[in-house]
Amino acid sequence: MPELPEVETYVRELEPELRGRTITGAAVTWPRTIAAPHADAFPAMATGQCFARFHRRGKYMLLGMESGDTLIVHLRMTGKLQVKPGDAEADRHTHVRFGLDDGRQLHFHDTRKFGRIWLVADTQPVLAKLGPEPFADEFSVAELGKRLAGRRAAVKGLLLDQSIVAGVGNIYADEALFLAQIAPQRPGGDLNEAELRAVRDSVRQVLGRAIELRGSSLGDSALQNYLRPGGEQGGFQLEHNVFRRTGEPCPVCGTPIRRIVIAQRSTHYCPHCQK
DNA sequence: ATAAGGCCCTGACCGC
């Protein structure tokens, strides 16, 4: 599932492909994909726009246009944004197609149909609720402590809350808590300063390494839920310590990795190393 | 304010 490292990879790899290209047309075949403007108005608003600089905020891709508008793309579970040859067919899971002035196409493909696209002049309303970027100074130990203070919910669930820190999803929450040696079911408000620092540092470490390896691709055959824009796999799945390794030995102590459910999400951890 | 549960979707997978 695309989280911050996967979205960062998309932004880095798509910008050189698309920058300077002009959209010559757009077709929407699953209207709910378009969050704004209304799907009926989307093709006309997109047509004629030229791609400029790309950015990322949390798990949102921000494709800046020369006009100042921004095409915001959230891949959610299974979304993919891929540049294709001009004669590429749209399969049943391709819900938005853009024509480009170099003859190629840009396809938004999404098996689960949870992904969303906005084309807006002002990104602020879409991004307003997001917490700090993990690599920003604003994601300090003190700030994290303030956001977790008094919270009784499990720290794992709180790491998935995008208003606490932006960009962490199920894979990286589990991997960060393993590195931090914190049990995922611990109430967030119970962490002391050293533990908060361990969580903060581990989130950065795991996301940074995953960006270097261009994300995690999990082998779910047809549901292969993350591929880079060119269709290649990322490499961080080879370094997962706990995620989807239930029953396998902990790489540190050998205790079998345990799977539990927290906040309706599968959670994987080492019951010996994580206190 | 916080927490918990439902919902959107589809394909994989399981048991019979």
Added chain:
DNA sequence: TGCGGTCAGGGCCTTA
């Protein structure tokens, strides 16, 4: 082989 039921999972919405 075929079929029905269950599950995963991010973000948003509703309910308590």
